[in-house]
Amino acid sequence: MANMNRLFFQPHQSGQSKVAAAAQTLQNINPDVVIETHNYNITLVENFDHFLAQMTNGSLTGGKVDLVLSCVDNFEARMSINQACNELGQTWIESGVSENAVSGHIQFVSPGETACFGCAPPLIMAEGIDEKTLKREGVCAASLPTTMGIVAGFLVQNTLKFLLDFGDVSPYLGYSALLDHFPKYPMKPNPTCNDSFCLKMQKKVENKEKELIIYKPKEVEIEEEVVIENPFEIEMCDDDDGDIHAYSTLPVESSKETSVQKTSEVSLEDLMSQLGNL
């Protein structure tokens, strides 16, 4: 039952694998999307090779995929995805929710340009503690669909920003539900990372053989981009129902945002850490 309150699980899907249930639900929501499922343990060598092949030739046109999203539930699987992406120089976004379900994060990884998952492993892992020993007798990891939904929202929103090239993709974005606190900071790669492919990619970035995604300068014109251009070519409809204002409630904010945009990451980081140190 503990898994029933996952986002996509519905009572009639009880017993189905998460992969099957997710595919079924998503297909119902949007039948026009092509969904391909591979339900296997990515940490096993033969599956890992298949995963590498899928990333290399798995796109709709038989080429390299645009982006990999990681939503796995253990460190080993994350490290496998990290290793594969470093090996192929594949951009990906890692995501997760903590065991107590009241905090989560997303981390954008551009191999060589930003920290890979191995550059800064969670403290507990760096200390060599076996994650299996963390499971407590009689206690299953909590699950709040709200936290899962918010972190999934951040993951997909940043995916849209990356693929459709609007706004800024966050290198790291955390979420602490109890206080609605959102730590956000850049993560530079670790020059002493244990992953040789990460170090190789770092060299490529150094030698400008790899295009920068996060740190290249960019101009964002919020109003024009979204409001006037109507990029989605949505037509006027008679009923104006929907959870929308016919106005923005944050006129001051939006202008502030534009200027935040023009400041260096460092000062933003400083403020965030000040905030954290309060």
Place this chain on the structure above:
Amino acid sequence: MANMNRLFFQPHQSGQSKVAAAAQTLQNINPDVVIETHNYNITLVENFDHFLAQMTNGSLTGGKVDLVLSCVDNFEARMSINQACNELGQTWIESGVSENAVSGHIQFVSPGETACFGCAPPLIMAEGIDEKTLKREGVCAASLPTTMGIVAGFLVQNTLKFLLDFGDVSPYLGYSALLDHFPKYPMKPNPTCNDSFCLKMQKKVENKEKELIIYKPKEVEIEEEVVIENPFEIEMCDDDDGDIHAYSTLPVESSKETSVQKTSEVSLEDLMSQLGNL
């Protein structure tokens, strides 16, 4: 078609009212929840009276409801909810997404204790501009399910914190998708608010005749509360699948949060505005 990408709309529901589609979808997700629908224009007098009656006697036990969540799409409807909640001293949470769909907010309203929706109307409304004139020819307000989902997640997460009494309910929480910026600050009531019931509630708070919700001191012990107590009494399950870590990726953060908790709103607010002014 523009409404099809709302959170709950599925192709087979095309033509259904949002109220009917939402009820149907939610019932499928959780058949154990009792859902009662009233599909009407809340700004019309007879409906407004029915709305007041529902808030007064609409709970499962025939009494006062615990909380009202506002997810409407125009200023007039918001003001009607605001008026009703001020009249009854009813706690509620307002929510919305801007017309360009890249920003949104939630606002917790405890009549007399925090600003009501009329205490600080959106600038454009304060200037007496008719919101209908904001609709642009050939352009329907954009809708990003990601933004809708994140704001809805904030709304429900804060609802859980309020009803189940854990963590801190945010008085105001904004979300700017382009930069992943989250403005958060307290909103004191306006002593010159146009709503007489708001002023009446402000007096009650002043005379300590009304219990404080947001500004009463509270101790939060994140670790103990959530990790050790297992308040949801979730039993151990064999499969540990799910988008969860077997560890927290933010060990430093969580300790930081605890100390943020102990600081005054003012300094948090100062930092936030510094952040905004960058």
